[in-house]
Amino acid sequence: MKAYLTRRYRFCAAHRLHSEAMSEAENLATYGKCNNPHGHGHNYLLEVTVGGQVDGQTGMVCNLVELDDVVGREILSRYDHENLNTLPDFSGKVTTSEVLAEQIFNILRREFHAAHLERVKLEETSLNSFEYTGGAEMR
Amino acid sequence: MVYLTRKCEFSASHYYHNPSFSPEDNLRLFGKCNNPNGHGHNYTLEVTVKGEIDPHTGYVVDLKVVKELLNREVMDVFDHRFLNKEIPEFADKIPTTENLAISIWKRLQRGMGTACLHRVRLYEAPDLFVDYYGEQ
Numbered sequence: 001m002k003a004y005l006t007r008r009y010r011f012c013a014a015h016r017l018h019s020e021a022m023s024e025a026e027n028l029a030t031y032g033k034c035n036n037p038h039g040h041g042h043n044y045l046l047e048v049t050v051g052g053q054v055d056g057q058t059g060m061v062c063n064l065v066e067l068d069d070v071v072g073r074e075i076l077s078r079y080d081h082e083n084l085n086t087l088p089d090f091s092g093k094v095t096t097s098e099v100l101a102e103q104i105f106n107i108l109r110r111e112f113h114a115a116h117l118e119r120v121k122l123e124e125t126s127l128n129s130f131e132y133t134g135g136a137e138m139r
Numbered sequence: 140m141v142y143l144t145r146k147c148e149f150s151a152s153h154y155y156h157n158p159s160f161s162p163e164d165n166l167r168l169f170g171k172c173n174n175p176n177g178h179g180h181n182y183t184l185e186v187t188v189k190g191e192i193d194p195h196t197g198y199v200v201d202l203k204v205v206k207e208l209l210n211r212e213v214m215d216v217f218d219h220r221f222l223n224k225e226i227p228e229f230a231d232k233i234p235t236t237e238n239l240a241i242s243i244w245k246r247l248q249r250g251m252g253t254a255c256l257h258r259v260r261l262y263e264a265p266d267l268f269v270d271y272y273g274e275q
Binding site: 013017019021022030031032077093094095096098099101102124127128130131132133138 | 140142143144145146147189192195196197198199201202203230232257
């Protein structure tokens, strides 16, 4: 039996939406207040969904401790209380939540092998969220 | 493909009644929702659009555009309204959460422009919601 497991994590970070490829005026027109040169921040809420067969011995899809370890090491320690624009991950990229969600998915796909990574959902605020499945149709 | 969801909340009143049924059948079918004086809900709407990330902006879609569309097509239309009496499509259609989700889909679809609407999820209450993905 296949089951899906979702775990929530939180981190806080600063960013500024700004593209080097645009003029100052274009940046301001495109990103509005998110283009403030001093940056601003969010309490991000991250949901990581993994799926797999329920192990007959343990009754689990995967051991949550392993998921926590990988997310803690590869995501939270990388982004929590950082300014995203200063990190090499986003060199040449705009730090929108779309790009951040895709980046988190790609890191976890590379580093977490105990179950299949199905989806990453990133809530930037309680009103806005972004989901990436690596290309799979989402429901 | 990235999916972006924007949420908003509105409050409205409605009641369930099918004029082709007898009063007894209406009451049997719709129970307390049949009270003609109406009752209300705090609706929570989640609208999901999908698309590839524009390499130029890093956006799937400009959230400002989605926010303005929600304000114009949902908040200005439905918030603090009696759905049966004030919304044209519910003059001859029962304003169930299902029909309301479909109505919202159609209104949003018209103003979507290049963005691709993926799902409308409408909560009537925290423990009850309807999903609509358009005609498939």
